[in-house]
Amino acid sequence: MWTRTLLRKRSAQVSTVAIVPSDDPKRLEQLLRTLESAGYNTSLWSVRGLFSVKNAKKDREIRSEFGGPMGLEEALRYADSTFRKSEHTALVILPATRSDVLNAFLKDWAFDYEIYESDSLVVVFGFTELTEDVTRNAIVIDVPLSTEEERRALCEEIANDLGVEWDEQTVAAGAGLTLHEFEAALVESVAIRRKITASHITAVKVEVAKKTRLLEIEEPKFGFERVGGYDEIKLFLKQNIVRVFEERERAETLALRPPRGILFFGPGGTGKTLFAKAMARELNLPFLRLKTENIVSRWYGETERSMARTLKFAEEVAPAVLFVDEIDRFGKRGQTGEHETTRRTFSILLEWLGEQERKTIVVAATNRPQDLDDAFVRVGRFDYMIPVLHPDAEARKSILEVHTSVARKVPLDEDVELTELAERTEGFSGAELEELVIRAARVAFRRNAEKVCWDDFEEALETFRIDMAARERQIKEYRHLASRFCNDLSLLRNQR
Ligand SMILES: Nc1ncnc2c1ncn2[C@@H]1O[C@H](COP(=O)(O)OP(=O)(O)OP(=O)(O)O)[C@@H](O)[C@H]1O
Numbered sequence: 001m002w003t004r005t006l007l008r009k010r011s012a013q014v015s016t017v018a019i020v021p022s023d024d025p026k027r028l029e030q031l032l033r034t035l036e037s038a039g040y041n042t043s044l045w046s047v048r049g050l051f052s053v054k055n056a057k058k059d060r061e062i063r064s065e066f067g068g069p070m071g072l073e074e075a076l077r078y079a080d081s082t083f084r085k086s087e088h089t090a091l092v093i094l095p096a097t098r099s100d101v102l103n104a105f106l107k108d109w110a111f112d113y114e115i116y117e118s119d120s121l122v123v124v125f126g127f128t129e130l131t132e133d134v135t136r137n138a139i140v141i142d143v144p145l146s147t148e149e150e151r152r153a154l155c156e157e158i159a160n161d162l163g164v165e166w167d168e169q170t171v172a173a174g175a176g177l178t179l180h181e182f183e184a185a186l187v188e189s190v191a192i193r194r195k196i197t198a199s200h201i202t203a204v205k206v207e208v209a210k211k212t213r214l215l216e217i218e219e220p221k222f223g224f225e226r227v228g229g230y231d232e233i234k235l236f237l238k239q240n241i242v243r244v245f246e247e248r249e250r251a252e253t254l255a256l257r258p259p260r261g262i263l264f265f266g267p268g269g270t271g272k273t274l275f276a277k278a279m280a281r282e283l284n285l286p287f288l289r290l291k292t293e294n295i296v297s298r299w300y301g302e303t304e305r306s307m308a309r310t311l312k313f314a315e316e317v318a319p320a321v322l323f324v325d326e327i328d329r330f331g332k333r334g335q336t337g338e339h340e341t342t343r344r345t346f347s348i349l350l351e352w353l354g355e356q357e358r359k360t361i362v363v364a365a366t367n368r369p370q371d372l373d374d375a376f377v378r379v380g381r382f383d384y385m386i387p388v389l390h391p392d393a394e395a396r397k398s399i400l401e402v403h404t405s406v407a408r409k410v411p412l413d414e415d416v417e418l419t420e421l422a423e424r425t426e427g428f429s430g431a432e433l434e435e436l437v438i439r440a441a442r443v444a445f446r447r448n449a450e451k452v453c454w455d456d457f458e459e460a461l462e463t464f465r466i467d468m469a470a471r472e473r474q475i476k477e478y479r480h481l482a483s484r485f486c487n488d489l490s491l492l493r494n495q496r
């Protein structure tokens with residue numbers, strides 16, 4: 001268990017300062033229990049409240065000594081002095097989001113011989129921004145949100161207490177929740193549904209993800225059959241991603257590692273988001289959408305914390321597809337006028353993308369590959385960069401087919417020739433073709449027809465205002481970008 005790792009590292013003299021990035025009260029309980037059973041004289045400090053929260057009597061003493069609430073620095077000084085008076089003491093700190101003073105103390109403590117010798121220990125429990133000076137010299141513990149065994153044990157315990165049944169599906173559905181959240185979800189499930197159900201746990205998880213993890217969880221409902229055209233890309237994805245994922249072991253015998261990331265780039269409305277969702281379905285994996293629009297939050301430090309949690313969540317739910325739309329929002333590092341929070345959140349994402357052990361498959365999309373930080377483009381972060389450009393006539397026909405007979409059923413009159421319609425819609429994107437079908441259906445509806453005929457399409461076509469000269473320029477520009485960012489141009493078949 002993680003607490004044992006912590007004790008082992010402390011006794012091996014790795015450092016006197018340990019960092020436990022968690023905000024689960026049950027993990028805090030585990031920590032305190034472990035420290036106490038290892039004979040540590042433990043005190044718990046909340047930097048947020050600036051006083052010791054462990055022992056009420058002691059708390060009063062401290063306050064009277066300082067005559068009112070202490071400043072952070074005074075509090076840490078006080079902690080430091082009590083800390084030095086006794087042997088084998090553990091000081092557990094619940095940090096604020098960011099504090100230079102705390103960082104300064106931690107840095108000193110990490111190098112402090114007296115603390116070393118007295119066999120004492122400082123533990124920072126929580127998410128806070130620490131300087132590299134501190135993290136480099138501290139024991140950083142990787143705490144799982146909840147492990148399968150822990151969730152199983154909780155199920156057993158709660159089911160026993162409340163006299164209900166539980167099943168393994170519930171254990172699996174809880175992946176990505178903290179122990180505290182999982183426990184609350186179990187109790188709530190019993191309260192609302194009179195039993196423990198995996199579907200309730202899943203519903204709670206969707207809510208938790210939305211609230212704290214910058215994520216939206218979706219069940220992908222369709223696969224590649226809903227994407228018209230782009231056959232070359234579909235084939236490529238099937239062979240290089242889906243099959244390698246499904247036949248991981250065989251792939252490994254050929255030294256192929258499982259796919260970890262792809263980036264779709266191209267102009268708006270060509271189906272990048274559609275492809276991402278369809279990929280999750282083809283892989284039969286949950287689809288997690290990172291809410292990049294929420295990256296810059298109101299509270300300082302809040303976003304970094306959410307990002308760290310989000311990625312941890314994704315890893316515990318994994319294998320899953322994590323979709324990062326508009327990844328160019330992160331901009332380039334070192335760009336002037338860039339928001340501090342965005343920069344740090346971005347570093348967390350970048351670092352994670354580069355991690356060897358990452359299990360989540362990241363699918364990202366952008367309209368502006370030229371605006372991405374070089375680090376995104378560097379090998380290892382994304383296995384493939386795939387251009388999704390404007391569809392050619394053949395692809396346009398397939399897209400029209402999708403929107404008349406797969407995604408929606410639109411009865412067509414015999415005089416409708418999709419091949420011809422595809423010829424007539426040079427320069428249209430997938431989204432525009434979809435819109436064309438809808439507009440034609442509206443025309444047919446207005447004239448009380450049961451089927452959409454050729455003239456309805458003609459009428460609908462006249463309502464489109466597409467600046468063809470500008471479109472041609474855009475097409476040219478994206479072809480250029482495609483050759484710059486994609487080294488497999490066979491993918492460009494069926495595209496303009
Ligand atoms: N190749 C396609 N086949 C079928 N439908 C398509 C295709 N491309 C686009 N569409 C339709 O257009 C809609 C919008 O496409 P999508 O959101 O995937 O585009 P995008 O490339 O992500 O655009 P943006 O860059 O603006 O985010 C889709 O929901 C789908 O209905």
Ligand SMILES: [Mg+2]
Pocket residue numbers: 272273274325365
């Ligand atoms: Mg999109």
